Amino acid sequence: RAESAEGPAAESTNDAAFDRARQVIPGGVNSPVRAFRSVGGTPRFLVSARGPYVTDVEGREYVDLVASWGPAILGHAHPEVVAAVQDAASRGLSFGASTPAETELAELVVDRLAVTPGAGHLRGASLVTTRLIDELRLVSTGTEATMTAIRLARGATGRDLVIKFSGLYHGHSDGLLADAGSGLATLALPASAGVPAPIAGQTIVLPYNDRAAVEAAFAEHGEQIAAIITEAAPANMGVVTPRPGFNAFLAETAHAHGALLILDEVLTGFRVGPAGFWALDAFAIREEDDGSRHLVSPTYLPDLVTYGKVIGGGMPLAALGGRRELMEKLAPVGPVYQAGTLSGNPVAVAAGLATLRLADANVYHRLDVVAEAISDAVDDALTASGVPHFISRAGNLFSIQFRETPALDYAGVQAQDAFRYGPFFHAMLEQGVSLPPSVFEAWFVTAAHDDTAVNRVLDALPVAAHAAAA
Numbered sequence: 275r276a277e278s279a280e281g282p283a284a285e286s287t288n289d290a291a292f293d294r295a296r297q298v299i300p301g302g303v304n305s306p307v308r309a310f311r312s313v314g315g316t317p318r319f320l321v322s323a324r325g326p327y328v329t330d331v332e333g334r335e336y337v338d339l340v341a342s343w344g345p346a347i348l349g350h351a352h353p354e355v356v357a358a359v360q361d362a363a364s365r366g367l368s369f370g371a372s373t374p375a376e377t378e379l380a381e382l383v384v385d386r387l388a389v390t391p392g393a394g395h396l397r398g399a400s401l402v403t404t405r406l407i408d409e410l411r412l413v414s415t416g417t418e419a420t421m422t423a424i425r426l427a428r429g430a431t432g433r434d435l436v437i438k439f440s441g442l443y444h445g446h447s448d449g450l451l452a453d454a455g456s457g458l459a460t461l462a463l464p465a466s467a468g469v470p471a472p473i474a475g476q477t478i479v480l481p482y483n484d485r486a487a488v489e490a491a492f493a494e495h496g497e498q499i500a501a502i503i504t505e506a507a508p509a510n511m512g513v514v515t516p517r518p519g520f521n522a523f524l525a526e527t528a529h530a531h532g533a534l535l536i537l538d539e540v541l542t543g544f545r546v547g548p549a550g551f552w553a554l555d556a557f558a559i560r561e562e563d564d565g566s567r568h569l570v571s572p573t574y575l576p577d578l579v580t581y582g583k584v585i586g587g588g589m590p591l592a593a594l595g596g597r598r599e600l601m602e603k604l605a606p607v608g609p610v611y612q613a614g615t616l617s618g619n620p621v622a623v624a625a626g627l628a629t630l631r632l633a634d635a636n637v638y639h640r641l642d643v644v645a646e647a648i649s650d651a652v653d654d655a656l657t658a659s660g661v662p663h664f665i666s667r668a669g670n671l672f673s674i675q676f677r678e679t680p681a682l683d684y685a686g687v688q689a690q691d692a693f694r695y696g697p698f699f700h701a702m703l704e705q706g707v708s709l710p711p712s713v714f715e716a717w718f719v720t721a722a723h724d725d726t727a728v729n730r731v732l733d734a735l736p737v738a739a740h741a742a743a744a
């Protein structure tokens with residue numbers, strides 16, 4: 275292999291880059307879904323990204339609908355985020371000590387999660403502010419955030435069992451891999467090897483959206499259940515919408531039995547809206563008999579919430595938050611241990627702060643507009659090609675289900691013509707649009723998707739829909 279003074283020569287094709295990677299990296303990837311297993315073909319090796327575009331080693335540019343699996347709500351390499359990162363980096367990459375910026379980020383998040391329903395046009399709107407969390411602990415990945423939330427719930431309740439739902443993904447800690455979505459769904463693995471049975475046995479896996487199953491689990495094990503963990507809106511088996519009131523039901527049922535609700539907003543948090551899916555979901559609008567409409571104060575409050583992705587603006591940063599009395603069970607105040615050499619890393623915190631500060635109402639409006647334009651066009655293109663499908667949405671997250679009726683759970687999601695996604699995906703890729711390489715993943719838009727980028731996606735859809743019909 276040719277090497278210059280600058281180091282090894284860059285690979286000139288994706289095939290060459292993949293072949294080389296496979297020699298030294300398992301499967302050539304550092305996270306399984308990147309490997310294109312479910313859609314076939316060679317993964318694209320990326321060298322740069324800007325705004326709504328990514329560029330591969332062959333110099334081909336794609337409109338990106340992966341957005342680093344969620345973080346890039348502003349688009350890639352937003353100049354102000356990059357400047358904040360450069361500035362922080364110039365002052366030191368990691369201190370292993372506290373920084374004022376960590377407090378600023380925690381304050382910003384606590385404030386964002388204090389929601390005051392009071393839209394002017396709604397008569398009788400309550401003006402009471404609901405604070406979702408008092409304190410926030412920063413970690414480096416979503417996996418750590420949910421793992422710590424589970425440990426905290428167990429430490430606080432003195433109980434061991436945890437309820438999770440099939441097809442939902444909360445990162446790759448041992449106890450949360452049972453029947454998980456995302457990469458396990460893509461590879462059709464029911465669980466991971468290497469998880470000891472006694473650990474898996476601490477997780478009760480239930481079908482999503484199924485109230486009776488939750489009630490039955492509490493009837494049988496109520497005294498031993500520490501927590502229910504759920505994605506605020508599932509988006510790791512593709513998008514599945516919670517039935518109206520399902521999250522509120524989970525909170526009520528958990529609390530009635532002395533258990534906690536952990537709302538995992540790693541994917542939805544700060545993406546579907548400024549205060550995550552909870553704020554979209556919990557503040558119901560009630561219509562009275564006389565036709566007047568009231569915003570109702572939250573129908574539920576989770577005990578712990580987890581964040582990742584957007585909170586780090588593309589850098590490794592995640593968090594868990596909750597009420598003070600619960601959060602102060604964490605070390606060093608309380609007995610539940612959690613730590614991290616790079617937790618609250620100053621460069622990551624700078625990226626997160628810059629991203630959240632820029633993510634204003636205009637950004638969320640654009641995300642919604644782009645998501646609607648693209649998802650409606652996907653719907654139309656598949657209809658025009660006669661492909662049975664349903665476009666599943668949760669806020670600005672969406673995905674295709676190749677079945678006619680909405681799937682409500684993992685079994686439903688698996689009962690679709692998943693084989694149609696590979697041809698659809700590759701037809702889009704060939705036309706310069708990069709989609710998530712699995713039907714079991716959500717599509718992610720960014721506020722940098724301008725009309726040019728959106729139109730490139732729309733123009734590519736008829737050919738892809740035709741390929742899916744074959």
Ligand code: PLP
Binds near residue numbers: 343418510539541582
């Ligand atoms: N929870 C949810 C809902 C996620 O979507 C993810 C990742 O996709 C995680 C947790 C794990 O986060 P990470 O990949 O940062 O460990």
